[in-house]
Amino acid sequence: MTTKLFGEPVRRREDQRLITGKGRYLDDIGPNALAAAFVRSPHAHARIVDIDVDAALEVEGLVAIYTYEDLTGPMAEPLPVLIPHPQMHAPRTGFPLANGEVNHVGEPIVMVVATDRYVAEDACDRILVTYEELPVVVGVDVARAATAAVHEEIPDNVAARHHQETGDVEPALAASPRTLSFTQYIERSACMPMEGKGVHARWDSDDRSLRVYTSTQASTSVRAAIAAKLDLSLDKVEVIAPDVGGGFGVKIVHPWPEELLVPMAAIALGQEVKWAEDRREHFIGSAHERQQRQEITVGYDDDGRITALDVHIWHDNGAYTPYGIIVPIVTATQLVGPYVIPVYRVVVESVFTNTVIVTPYRGAGRPQGCYAMERTMDRIADDLGLDRALVRERNLIQTDQFPYDHHLTFQDGRPVIYDSGDYPGLLDKLRTLVGWSEADRLRAEAATRGKLLGVGMAMYVEGTGPGPYEGGHVQVLGSGKVLVSTGLTSQGQGHETAFAQIVASELGVPIEDVEVTTGDTRRFGYAVGTFASRAAVMSGNAIALAARGVREKALRIAADVLEAAPEDLEIDEGLVQVKGVPGTSIPLRTVAVLSNPLRYAFDEAAKQATQFARAGSDDKPPVAEGDAPGLEHRDYYSPIRSTFASGAHAAIVEIDPATWEIDVVKYAVVHDCGNVVNPMIVEGQVHGGVAQGVGGALYERMAYDADGQLQNASFMDFLMPYASEVPDIDIDHQQTPSPLNPLGIKGAGEAGVIPGTAAIASAIEDAVGRRITSMPISPTELYDLVRNPTAERTAAAERRSENGVLA
Amino acid sequence: MKPAPFRYADPGSLDEALEVLAEEGAKVLAGGQSLLPLLSMRLAAPATLVDINRVPGLDSIEVTGDGVTVGALVRHNSLLHDDAAARSQPLLTRATANVAHPAVRNRGTTVGSIAHADPSGEMTAVLALTDGSVTVAGAAGSEVVGWRDLFVGPLETSIAGPAVVTSAFFPALPPRSGTAFQEVARRKGDYAVCGAGVVVTLDAGRRVASVRASYVSVGLTPEVHDLTEAVAGSPVEKADWAAAGALARTLVDPDTDIHASAHYRRLLVGVLTERTLAEAAAEAAARATRE
Incomplete structure (x- = not known):
């Protein structure tokens, strides 16, 4: 590695294109395509009695109307359960178009195709659907009470009962010097990418092939799903993720009904068809996450060391379970964080409700698990009168305990074995970064300004980069250009830059020569997808291995030409040269030309590779046995298990005791994702994650009423934080490389969001001295809490008021 | 989130505007910051949108000893940066600064937000607090309507028939x-x-x-x-x-x-x-x- 770009804060090469409006997003494609729009259920739970489309038929510009009756073959079957699991005993999925029953507001019932979206919506308006309303289940508590069923044949509303335990928890609790039990809640939020979902399909009736653009996080699997559902051969379907304006998890779910219906219509009509989701559709027709009820019992000793932990969670999975119980598993297994938990039992009951489906949203169950564990730490500290950081410190896994086996099974079916980490190091850095020891002084100073100040912290461990695999392809062209492709998709993370840095470093070429393509099945057919903070770990390593393969071949060819041993050669700035012998070199682009023996000289460069241009051995074939023409290599990376990143966050909040407005005045992050490809990109990921963490803690919720109507399905009422609501973020890094992969890296994509709710809850509790048991919390709710005479005061607040300090 | 079909008219004079407004289901469009989202959500479906942006004489802020008259096409942002208006009635600037964000203030009109009669709007409150009024042009000529007579309910005013609110008047701040x-x-x-x-x-x-x-x-x-x-x-x-x-x-x-x-x-x-x-x-x- 002579061209050292790995680890450098290289500016994102995609930004110029993206921020000057030159991105090519889904809705930029096919401006003349027919437009699809959907009639969606206005009821949370109802039987469909009749669909009358007559009035719509008069709309000028109407092209086609589809209902369930028009679906045939596999399209008429339920959508797939993407990730089956033995503990999910009652999975349910919807149909591409509702088959007689709707289970949440927003479920698609009719697809209209028209000359443009306006006309399509006009026609939708005229379609009359008659419903018979059914009892509605909203929220985990109502689902749990089971007075009504979302799916008639599942009377207890339980889709799955996920259960893991590492020992016999009841005797361990009984033997614990101290125990405490509590119940807490966390609410729904959602990914809310700036660009909603969208699909464009074009059928080539001569070639009998389909090209689909979709705003997805998993183009290869969308391709397979379309082929399966529409009875097409895989080789006749190509799926491309164009520029994608954010995903955050919602676009890993597939196939969305629209991803099947739009291609179906394009084939049937022989015309381009496009659907671009609007914001209201996204709110009611995509996915949410995070609502859980958590019942926690913890045993611990007088020093605050945990002896046993028993957790029972009710998880709201919405109307259907297409993504299985990934979120419950992640909560269950990531809850334990950086701590030694001698005996742990967790049960997550995943329950149906008549609401939008719940699938991974950045963090994917981790924020909830972190909230459970970290609030437990706060409770222990409060009970014992100990510093919250000290209690955490006493429970941390130590640096000499790696690899650390939690004896749990992770979401990839593999054991939860932490590969590496330095959790005491994180905590030390965090205390310094946030000024933890200064809290009382800051509190007193804030009091002089009439403000209540509180500090809080939360730590997490995040399993990242799960398998099964990703691949990479690297090819050097005769022009010197280096083409890199990987099958997973990009949604703005900076893959073009990070992957180019890896290739430039591994291959020894200028980064300007490297071009990266992601998520295009024409370029790379095998991939899993972009989720679980896995792109850098999985595709990064696969691409590195592919680049190493190219390098090896380049050196072999160059060694022939330069009459040197391959091990004496190096590649720097695109030049293959003999180490220590300046001038004895051959450009890599020439090696690329020579790698492909030619008969025809179509340009000057090609001439060098033609049959009369080079002296070759008459005894050897032009392409050696086992070799292939071209300077390219394809490789895959398949990890034995996930790698575990970690971090610690702290928040300082100031609360106005007159208006109960909550201001995060300082936010500190210590972050460890192993070796860092590009620290600027990692910091950007952390910033974005923290913004979503703050949103989830203080602003965002899905305000369902008891009838299952989402009352805030717009950006006016769903309070995604603006830049003005996101605090400045102080970041410190720690690097404990992963021993599991060639580059020693761990994922970074989700980290920023995970501890936000826990840390901010802790800080607010510290500031107001009242127990915070439900998040997010808004000023109006905080006001309700502090004026409620039965609200629990923290022991810390009691102690502080005994000492005469303003609580 | 696409509006239902509507006819679009952009009259070049007030009289012409009033003529179009006489049609069934016609609605005035000024800055569009409240109306267009309602249209896109299909919560409103006027038959005709009467865009008054080409009507001359509605885009000025006039300050006299009595107070500030704000024309129907004056954008929030213009009012926000009008020093003479601020001297006469400081509430205008102070309240306008709280109206949404710059992008909305650049297009949205002060008079439009008053005619929209949203109780969450800043300028409706300011009109009331300053004991202001609006001038309404109708088929029979112009009349001045005081704020108490104007606001009937949420998103509802007393203005009936073909009419354009041509200006709002905010009395000057009294001495001391x-x-x-x-x-x-x-x-x-x-x-x-x-x-x-x-x-x-x-x-x-x-x-x-x-x-x-x-x-x-x-x-x-x-x-x-x-x-x-x-x-x-x-x-x-x-x-x-x-x-x-x-x-x-x-x-x-x-x-x-x-x-x-x-x-x-x-x-x-x-x-x-x-x-x-x-x-x-x-x-x-x-x-x-x-x-």
Whole structure:
């Protein structure tokens, strides 16, 4: 590695294109395509009695109307359960178009195709659907009470009962010097990418092939799903993720009904068809996450060391379970964080409700698990009168305990074995970064300004980069250009830059020569997808291995030409040269030309590779046995298990005791994702994650009423934080490389969001001295809490008021 | 989220506009910042949109000794940066600064937001608090409608028939007076959870002579509350603004929505009243000294 770009804060090469409006997003494609729009259920739970489309038929510009009756073959079957699991005993999925029953507001019932979206919506308006309303289940508590069923044949509303335990928890609790039990809640939020979902399909009736653009996080699997559902051969379907304006998890779910219906219509009509989701559709027709009820019992000793932990969670999975119980598993297994938990039992009951489906949203169950564990730490500290950081410190896994086996099974079916980490190091850095020891002084100073100040912290461990695999392809062209492709998709993370840095470093070429393509099945057919903070770990390593393969071949060819041993050669700035012998070199682009023996000289460069241009051995074939023409290599990376990143966050909040407005005045992050490809990109990921963490803690919720109507399905009422609501973020890094992969890296994509709710809850509790048991919390709710005479005061607040300090 | 079909007209004169507005289901379009989202959500489906942006003579801010007249096409942002208007009636700038974000203020019109009659709008409250009025051009000519007669209900005014609100008039701040305007919003630039605008007027002896307040997102229509009795006659430096805040809490009737309970809004009415009055009183005192 002579061209050292790995680890450098290289500016994102995609930004110029993206921020000057030159991105090519889904809705930029096919401006003349027919437009699809959907009639969606206005009821949370109802039987469909009749669909009358007559009035719509008069709309000028109407092209086609589809209902369930028009679906045939596999399209008429339920959508797939993407990730089956033995503990999910009652999975349910919807149909591409509702088959007689709707289970949440927003479920698609009719697809209209028209000359443009306006006309399509006009026609939708005229379609009359008659419903018979059914009892509605909203929220985990109502689902749990089971007075009504979302799916008639599942009377207890339980889709799955996920259960893991590492020992016999009841005797361990009984033997614990101290125990405490509590119940807490966390609410729904959602990914809310700036660009909603969208699909464009074009059928080539001569070639009998389909090209689909979709705003997805998993183009290869969308391709397979379309082929399966529409009875097409895989080789006749190509799926491309164009520029994608954010995903955050919602676009890993597939196939969305629209991803099947739009291609179906394009084939049937022989015309381009496009659907671009609007914001209201996204709110009611995509996915949410995070609502859980958590019942926690913890045993611990007088020093605050945990002896046993028993957790029972009710998880709201919405109307259907297409993504299985990934979120419950992640909560269950990531809850334990950086701590030694001698005996742990967790049960997550995943329950149906008549609401939008719940699938991974950045963090994917981790924020909830972190909230459970970290609030437990706060409770222990409060009970014992100990510093919250000290209690955490006493429970941390130590640096000499790696690899650390939690004896749990992770979401990839593999054991939860932490590969590496330095959790005491994180905590030390965090205390310094946030000024933890200064809290009382800051509190007193804030009091002089009439403000209540509180500090809080939360730590997490995040399993990242799960398998099964990703691949990479690297090819050097005769022009010197280096083409890199990987099958997973990009949604703005900076893959073009990070992957180019890896290739430039591994291959020894200028980064300007490297071009990266992601998520295009024409370029790379095998991939899993972009989720679980896995792109850098999985595709990064696969691409590195592919680049190493190219390098090896380049050196072999160059060694022939330069009459040197391959091990004496190096590649720097695109030049293959003999180490220590300046001038004895051959450009890599020439090696690329020579790698492909030619008969025809179509340009000057090609001439060098033609049959009369080079002296070759008459005894050897032009392409050696086992070799292939071209300077390219394809490789895959398949990890034995996930790698575990970690971090610690702290928040300082100031609360106005007159208006109960909550201001995060300082936010500190210590972050460890192993070796860092590009620290600027990692910091950007952390910033974005923290913004979503703050949103989830203080602003965002899905305000369902008891009838299952989402009352805030717009950006006016769903309070995604603006830049003005996101605090400045102080970041410190720690690097404990992963021993599991060639580059020693761990994922970074989700980290920023995970501890936000826990840390901010802790800080607010510290500031107001009242127990915070439900998040997010808004000023109006905080006001309700502090004026409620039965609200629990923290022991810390009691102690502080005994000492005469303003609580 | 695409509007239902509508006819679009962009008349070049007021008369022409009134002619089109006489058609069934015609609606005036000025800045479009409230109307267009309603159209896109298909919560409103006017048959004809009458875009008045080409109508001449509606885009000026006129300041006289009596007050400020704001034309129907004046954007929030123009009013926000009009120094003469701010000198005459400081509430205009102070309130406008709280209207949404720059992108909305660049297109949205002050008069449009008044005609929209949203009780969450800042400028409806300011029109009420300053005892302002609007001029309405109709088929029979123009008439002046005072704010009390204008606001009938949420998103509802007394204006009937083909008509264009051509301007709003905000009386100048009286002598020895000060104003303040504050909001609590969930996010910067959001509709206020609660907003308060106040005017404090002193007598010649620098005692509190009059205290009036109007609130944003509290109640169905803008109201002006006279809080004078809580502090009447107090020397300005010693007035008990908290008492005025407490009085205000008893006078308002806020609602609960997903962002705030009625209790919380009432709390904010008290807090913002107290805070804005202190600020307005300081200004009144300073002006009394200057004047």
